[in-house]
Amino acid sequence: MTSELAFVCDAQRVAGWNDKRRETAARITQCARQLSADRGFDDFTLDELADCAEVSRRTLFNYFDGKMEAVLGLPPAGTAAAIEQFVAGGPDGDLFADATYVARVVLAQKEVTRTDWTTMHLAFDRNPKVLAAALLSFRMIGEDLIRLIEQREGTPAGDPRAVVTLSSLGALFEASVRTFIAATNTRPLIDLFDSYVEAMRELIAPAA
Numbered sequence: 001m002t003s004e005l006a007f008v009c010d011a012q013r014v015a016g017w018n019d020k021r022r023e024t025a026a027r028i029t030q031c032a033r034q035l036s037a038d039r040g041f042d043d044f045t046l047d048e049l050a051d052c053a054e055v056s057r058r059t060l061f062n063y064f065d066g067k068m069e070a071v072l073g074l075p076p077a078g079t080a081a082a083i084e085q086f087v088a089g090g091p092d093g094d095l096f097a098d099a100t101y102v103a104r105v106v107l108a109q110k111e112v113t114r115t116d117w118t119t120m121h122l123a124f125d126r127n128p129k130v131l132a133a134a135l136l137s138f139r140m141i142g143e144d145l146i147r148l149i150e151q152r153e154g155t156p157a158g159d160p161r162a163v164v165t166l167s168s169l170g171a172l173f174e175a176s177v178r179t180f181i182a183a184t185n186t187r188p189l190i191d192l193f194d195s196y197v198e199a200m201r202e203l204i205a206p207a208a
Contacts, residue, residue, distance in 0.1 A: 005144040005147065005148070006140065006144065007075065007140070007141045007144040007145070008080070008083060008144065008148070010074050010075050011075040011079040011080035011083060012080045013074070014074050014075055014076070014077060014079070014080070015077065015078075015079070015080035015081065017077075021063075022077055024053075024055065024059075024063065025063045025064075025073075025074055026073075027053050027054070027055075028049070028053040028055065028060060028063055028064065028070050029070055029071065029072075029073040029074070030053075030116060030119070031049055031052035031053040031070075032049055032067060032070035032071040032123075033071055033073075033116075033119045033120050033122075033123040034052070034119050034123075035048065035049060035052060036071055036123035036126070036127050036130055037119050037122035037123045037126060040126070040127060041067065041068075041071065041123075041127040041129055041130050042129070044067075046060060046066075046067060049067065049070065068130070068133050071123055071130055071133075072133065072134060072137050073120075075106070076105070076106055076109045076112075077109075078105050079102075079105060079106060082101065082102045082105040083102060083148065085098075086098050086099065086101070086102050086148070086152060087148055087151055087152045088152075089152060095149070095152075095153065095161065095165060096165055096168075099149070099165050099166070099169055100169060100197055103169050103172075103173055103193070104190060104193065104194075106173075107173070107176065107177075107189055107190055107193050108189075108190050114180060114181060114189075117177055117180060117181050117189070118181040121177070121178075121181060138170075142166055142170065145166050146162045146163060146166055149161070149162035149165060149166065150162050168200065172193060172196045172197055172200060173193070175196055176189060176192040176193040176196055177189065179192050180192055
């Protein structure tokens with residue numbers, strides 16, 4: 001695997017943690033997002049974040065470099081294994097289907113609730129500084145993932161299939177989360193994502 005990619009490195013780091021460390025990191029991120037949504041990113045301190053997460057200030061820095069990284073969070077458990085399988089050409093050998101599988105691994109986090117997704121969006125929407133950092137982070141992750149697709153497919157930089165695959169899944173991912181956190185929605189997140197993927201397939205290649 002291309003370990004110099006920041007997103008991959010983060011995924012590998014989390015993969016090496018035990019459940020307790022993953023749970024602590026997730027709790028810190030949940031608190032950072034809640035405080036950002038409720039009070040504003042600039043209006044809470046690291047000490048207040050530590051108190052909310054029930055850890056010491058020193059422990060915070062064992063997981064994150066600061067408040068912004070805590071708000072943005074880390075890849076979920078299982079991401080590194082899914083990426084490694086994807087780069088190796090799996091699980092099915094079809095580019096879009098396999099990229100969809102990686103997206104499903106991220107969306108299928110059992111510990112992430114509707115409230116968690118809602119809080120994350122509120123933290124981003126109510127804090128321009130956080131939103132800007134999130135967009136930059138997503139862009140960098142996207143660039144990493146495009147490189148992984150090119151590595152998997154053995155194509156040169158700029159392969160349009162890599163860009164289209166990532167852009168399509170990114171749009172479906174975002175639409176699924178937006179629908180999931182809507183007050184009128186009762187469907188599980190992963191079901192929404194699967195239905196949107198199927199709808200896109202039908203639009204691109206309608207049944208005869």
